[in-house]
Amino acid sequence: MDTESKLQLIKTHIRAFPDFPKEGILFRFCSDGGSVPGLDARGFLFGPLLAQRLGLGFVLVRKKGKLPGPTVSVSYELEYGKSDAEVQEDAVAAGQKVLIIDDLLATGGTMFAACELMRKLQAQVLGCMVVVELKDLNGVDRLKPHKVFSLIQY
Structure with a gap:
């Protein structure tokens, strides 16, 4: 080309x-309608690299109010309060397979919100991937039945 x-x-x-x-x-x-959603903000570091390596597009999952156009949002609990996450409503197609990525899994609140956003868009979550998992906080339990892959566990 x-x-x-x-x-x-x-x-x-x-x-x-x-x-x-x-x-x-x-x-x-x-906006490429990709299939590797990455969480705001450090998921933006790892997600595009993984998406490129897999030959897929990348989807931004951001804090509410940061994305242009029509969006879908969810509210969720964090270990230290409440927050909202959103994704563009046409970011993934119904039935599309996605792998959600972030840097850290603690209690699972933010990753759970991303899974909920994908569910609202009728995407199929193949799994969740993080660089670091804080095992004592049991975030994996909150994400069931989704599979979680972590590179490093503490």
Whole structure:
């Protein structure tokens, strides 16, 4: 594929969102409808690399209010309070297989929220992957029946 063809391919994945994050701004966002959701923010470091290696796209799971366009959101409990997570409503297709990735699994609240978002979009969660798992906090139990793979456990 020549350079111009590659640029045209990239352009097909860039969408325009008028008036985001505030009126008068035309926000452009690369959205490829991928299948490796990564959690805000350190999941953004590992997710794109894994997605590229697998030949898949990457999906952003962010804190509420950070994504342009129509979104789906969930509220969830953390060990230190409440939060909201969201994903663009067209980020994955119904029935699409996904592998969710983040840096750390503690009590499982954030990863559970990502699983719930994928359920709302009718995606099939193949598993959850983290770099570090804090085993004493039993986050794996909260994510059942999903499989969890961790590189390092403490």
